[in-house]
Amino acid sequence: MEDEVDRLVAAWRRERPDLDVEPLEVLSRVSRLARHLDRARRIAFSEHGLEPWEFDVLTSLRRAGAPYQLSPGQLLTQTLVTSGTMTNRIDRLTKKGLVERLPDPNDRRGVLVRLTPEGRDRADQALAGLLAQERAILAQLSPDRRSDLAALLRQLTAPFDNVPG
Template identity: 40%
Template sequence: MEDSVDRLVAVWAREMHRVDPVKEAIVARLTILARHTAQVRRDALDSGGLGHGQYKVLLMLRRSGPPYECSPSRLADLLGLTRGALSARLGPIEGAGLITRTHEKGDRRRVRVRLTAAGHAAFEAQAGSEDAGESALLAALTEAERRTLSDLLRKLVLAAEAERGALAPAQPAPRRSRSDGS
């Protein structure tokens, strides 16, 4: 069976002799699959009514484990947002009843952002929609092929992370106190 990449690689091999056709085919297919997966996720978001930024907030709270809450500063760090940008994003999500912001007892300055039952349901619906699209893509592979592909992709990810010095998950930058110029 021939796909669009096979046809492109044949042209590249004819026109540019320095091109490694296997490498070009791998990279082109990874690019096509990345675009396809991104579109499946956008379609799932559109059908679920959540914006990308809203979904990311719910995702980070869900990842935090029970009771599915965290401080706004930690949430901003996880999302790579400024505190102001996060605050602007939280308002509509809170208005929709998907999260609550509460003050800690004993210290009104400390706020906790918590996923509500409605937020949990919205996240689960969104995740289920994404899962269906991803499963449809992978349906072309047997279980053994999926495991093999996963192992090969892990090898590539490890090499890419090692090249960038990112063997450990990215850690948020430490917060500076007001006394050190922030």
């Protein structure tokens, strides 16, 4: 079965036989798949009235377990955004009634961000929608092939995830 990347690679091999274009065979497919996944994610989130960034914050809190709260610093670490961006996001989610700010009992100057029941419901529903979209993308692969692919991708991404700063 031929895909667009096969045609792209063949064209580059014809036009630039002096270059080894083999990395394109893997990474162009990863890039194209990422675009399809981004589209599927946006569909799943919009069906539940969420933007991708809202889903990221809400699910960070949901994964924290009861009482579904984290400090803004912990949210920064999980979502990889700046402090100013996180403050803006918390403000917007608070206005929507999806999170609330509470005083941190361990730090008089600190706050905790807690998921509201509505935020928890929206996060749970959007996650179920996302998983349905992702299952559809992976449906062409057997469970063994999905496991193999996950292991290969982990091998490629782990060095980036384990770099300080």
